[in-house]
Amino acid sequence: MFPDSTGHNDPAESIDRKCKEGDGLFFVAEQDGTVVGMVMAGYDGHRGWIYSLAVAPTQQRRGIGSMLVRHVERMLGELGCPKVNLQVRTRNSSVVAFYHSMGFDCEDRISMGKLLSRSGDDALESPSDTH
Structure with a gap:
């Protein structure tokens, strides 16, 4: 469902990490026992995020994505979340x-990111390792 995912966004790894969080903000849409869509969200007490939303290509334009976004908005609202953000590749x-059709607006922001080392890669130094 994620055709151009980069290495650090590997869908299987991302879903595995999200499920380990156990925050209840990962939702799957099924039709006749087949996964047709999913959304992964988060809330840190300050604002909510929609991290990933995907709908199977054969199921797009049938309202599944809209249903998943509305569901996440309701769930975040129940947690007291005042705002939800997301990022889209330009x-x-x-x-x-x-x-835009779901009511989101482009905001004047710069998105910044930094990849952290993963297990097996160059390990991040802990403060005690710097002496």
Whole structure:
């Protein structure tokens, strides 16, 4: 469901890490026992995030994505979340249009990120290792 995922966004690994969190903000849409969509969200007490939303290509434009977004918004609202953010790759104009249709606006922000070492990679030094 994630055709251009980068290595650190490997869907199987991301889903595994999210399920280990146990925060209840991972939802799957099924139809006749087949997964047709999913959404992964989070809330840190300050604002909520929609991290990943995917709908099977054969099931797109049937309201599944909209249903998943509305469900996440309700769940975040029940947690007291005042605002939800998300990020979309700039080249993905159809996804930007989808979120616009759901009431999201583009905000004047710069998205910044930093990859952290993963197990097996160069380990991050802990403060006690720097002496």
